[in-house]
Amino acid sequence: xxxxxxxxxxxxxxxxxxxxxxxxxxxxxxxxxxxxxxxxxxxxxxxxxxxxxxxxxxxxxxxxxxxxxxxxxxxxxxxxxxxxxxxxxxxxxxxxxxxxxxxxxxxxxxxxxxxxxxxxxxxxxxxxxxxxxxxxxxxxxxxxxxxxxxxxxxxxxxxxxxxxxxxxxxxxxxxxxxxxxxxxxxxxxxxxxxxxx
Amino acid sequence: xxxxxxxxxxxxxxxxxxxxxxxxxxxxxxxxxxxxxxxxxxxxxxxxxxxxxxxxxxxxxxxxxxxxxxxxxxxxxxxxxxxxxxxxxxxxxxxxxxxxxxxxxxxxxxxxxxxxxxxxxxxx
Numbered sequence: 001x002x003x004x005x006x007x008x009x010x011x012x013x014x015x016x017x018x019x020x021x022x023x024x025x026x027x028x029x030x031x032x033x034x035x036x037x038x039x040x041x042x043x044x045x046x047x048x049x050x051x052x053x054x055x056x057x058x059x060x061x062x063x064x065x066x067x068x069x070x071x072x073x074x075x076x077x078x079x080x081x082x083x084x085x086x087x088x089x090x091x092x093x094x095x096x097x098x099x100x101x102x103x104x105x106x107x108x109x110x111x112x113x114x115x116x117x118x119x120x121x122x123x124x125x126x127x128x129x130x131x132x133x134x135x136x137x138x139x140x141x142x143x144x145x146x147x148x149x150x151x152x153x154x155x156x157x158x159x160x161x162x163x164x165x166x167x168x169x170x171x172x173x174x175x176x177x178x179x180x181x182x183x184x185x186x187x188x189x190x191x192x193x194x195x196x197x
Numbered sequence: 198x199x200x201x202x203x204x205x206x207x208x209x210x211x212x213x214x215x216x217x218x219x220x221x222x223x224x225x226x227x228x229x230x231x232x233x234x235x236x237x238x239x240x241x242x243x244x245x246x247x248x249x250x251x252x253x254x255x256x257x258x259x260x261x262x263x264x265x266x267x268x269x270x271x272x273x274x275x276x277x278x279x280x281x282x283x284x285x286x287x288x289x290x291x292x293x294x295x296x297x298x299x300x301x302x303x304x305x306x307x308x309x310x311x312x313x314x315x316x317x318x319x320x321x
Contacts, residue, residue: 034242038238042230043230046228046229046230047227047228050227050228055222055225056225058228058229061228062228062230062231062234066234066237066238066241069238069241069242070238070241070242070245073242073245073246074245074249135217136220136221139217139218139221140221143218143221143222154218155222158218158219158221158222158223159222159223159225159227160227161227183211186211186214186215186218187211187214189214189217189218190210190211190213190214193213193214193217194210
């Protein structure tokens, strides 16, 4: 397995579709096929996990990604192809990340350092800086307080720069649903921003 | 001064929130894989394969034994429980036979369980 994941995958493998790679792995025990699936999807899984865990939880998102692929490796034989492989994979990732977030909320109630560093980047004027910083902190707390799936949709779009179509694919929803979620999220956050001094 | 229509003001508020979110979140770096992530994943999969491969083998071997243990339990209940119940009282007989059956099934289940699952997937 290790040379398979770390090695450079051949163009031939990269061009094969998911079901072909799954068959190759299950029937011919070809580790390269599983590695091709990992390489194809790991960034997307990482981003999906990060959007649920929030900024500053990069290590946790990476752990989730790893656990997801271990689980996929174990359960690949039970995959029935009723949905696409990516849908199945993203659903596993989403469930795992949500589980971890629920547990982690009790352990890490503070704002992550990475986020604080971003918030600190302000205007340069002392008083303005303080106001901007306060507003940003409050906005970050408001985003964190949003319920799923609004929060992760906001993160996917504004933090990770994913397009509407790409978010729809990750979430297994229609683009229209994602647009509506973004609009609802902005509306709630806008209402909150208006209450700030 | 001309005031904004409700639609225009809602749109302006939406754009303002959009801007605020971009300013807040664009400065936070996106997650990336660290060096060694691939190796870590490969190791985790290898561990999992060894551990669950073993568990699967044990289940395969122990599967028939489970069936035998179930049958033995029924026979114990029937052949030992009922005579005991007739001789020494109903509850003593049923209790004794149920204990034997339970012990037999427990042994079968315990013997077929894999080792405690390690949380060693991450070795950071």
